[in-house]
Amino acid sequence: MMGASARDSTSMKTESISVRCCIVGGGPAGMMLGLLLARAGVGVMVLEKHADFLRDFRGDTIHPSTLEVMHELGLLDELLKLPHQKAERLEVQIGDMKLPLVDFTGLPVRCRFIAFMPQWDFLNFLAREGSRTPTFTLRMQAEAVGLIEDSGRVVGVEARLPDGLLQVRADLVVASDGRHSVLREKAGLEVIVLGAPMDVLWFRLSRRPGDPEQSMGRFDTGRIFVMINRGTYWQCGYVIPKQSYESIRERGLPAFRENVAALAPFANDRVGELENWDEIKLLTVRVDRLRQWHRPGLLCIGDAAHAMSPIGGVGINLAIQDAVAAANRLAVPLRENRLTDDDLHQVQRRREFPTRVTQRLQVLVQNRVVARVLESRERVAPPWPIRLMVWLPILRRIPARLIGIGIRPEHVETANFRYTESA
């Protein structure tokens, strides 16, 4: 930390602080980057607008590549002590056919499974590890509202606190404030919108003895339904055509419950748990990316740089991988006070390729599979690539690799992250 001062006015106080790097947004990208930079001896402050990490479901997947990163940081065993479910394989049901599609057991990594863990447990874990490092500060209930600029360069962030304002001056501001990023908008960065033909309704149903073990996806006439085993409950995702939410609501909750029961007959006895629409959350799917992820003094990562489609459930993985790549490239220049705009550009260069390829594949599946199923008025047959995967199990490693590891996996450059003040 470089310095702090506080000034009281009549009712609002303004706190000013200087730090080497200010990260806005305590999601997977921001918390991982904060932890890594702090471990590298960089003074870092993470601003998170919420009071805690408890919030609506936003994906609970910890991918094999993230587990590998946790291993590289020496934190894997501790992390896996937290309650979680392991998924070594994923299957889809098309019509009445159950088709095994993804098999993580052949991946060249330590943990050959996806760990389903509430995201708040994972974020709390990263926060706790960060707090063990003297150069790490996390400010909750600090909502960034604007950038501080000087001659076209971003030199800090202004944030709203419950009782005043916070001005953080920093050599680098990282925007990891998610798909509705305020900072990328304030920075005027150009967004390329790729679009999506669907939205998703998320809700929970209780899980009971005798229910299937495996998480599953079901494609049926005009409908797509996903159920994720979360131990005591099922996290359910009901995929709907874009902008059809209002008409689904108009048809009424009993009709919605009937549809759910038809897609998951074993849960017929508990669809009544959906008592009102407040229990069903709408995720408006958007797929986009920034043309340029940075400006002098500012870098965007994670969803703030590229909102991913829910296809494959890879958003968290990409957010973590961005954080690792950013830390690998930026830790030393930040610590040694010699950060250049080219360093920021190199982070984009490293991560843009995996982002573009992943989004291209997602858009392909959205248009070729999701849109067709949602439009279909009769049973769809499994597309040929899926049939091929059923006949040739080794092919299930392809989606496993794309989902579990991703394109261009990142590894913690451990030499940088063992730094201490005395080193």
Ligand SMILES: Cc1cc2nc3c(=O)[nH]c(=O)nc-3n(C[C@H](O)[C@H](O)[C@H](O)COP(=O)(O)OP(=O)(O)OC[C@H]3O[C@@H](n4cnc5c(N)ncnc54)[C@H](O)[C@@H]3O)c2cc1C
């Ligand atoms: C319903 C749903 C289900 C999903 N399921 C999956 C899944 O199964 N697997 C998967 O990989 N991905 C999933 N995703 C996507 C995944 O959640 C994101 O891709 C991932 O969380 C991105 O991480 P991030 O750190 O970039 O951003 P986020 O996780 O969005 O974190 C941004 C953080 O910034 C904070 N913030 C925002 N604005 C400000 C501000 N102005 N000041 C301070 N803080 C701010 C937010 O409170 C938040 O904590 C899902 C998303 C949703 C919405």
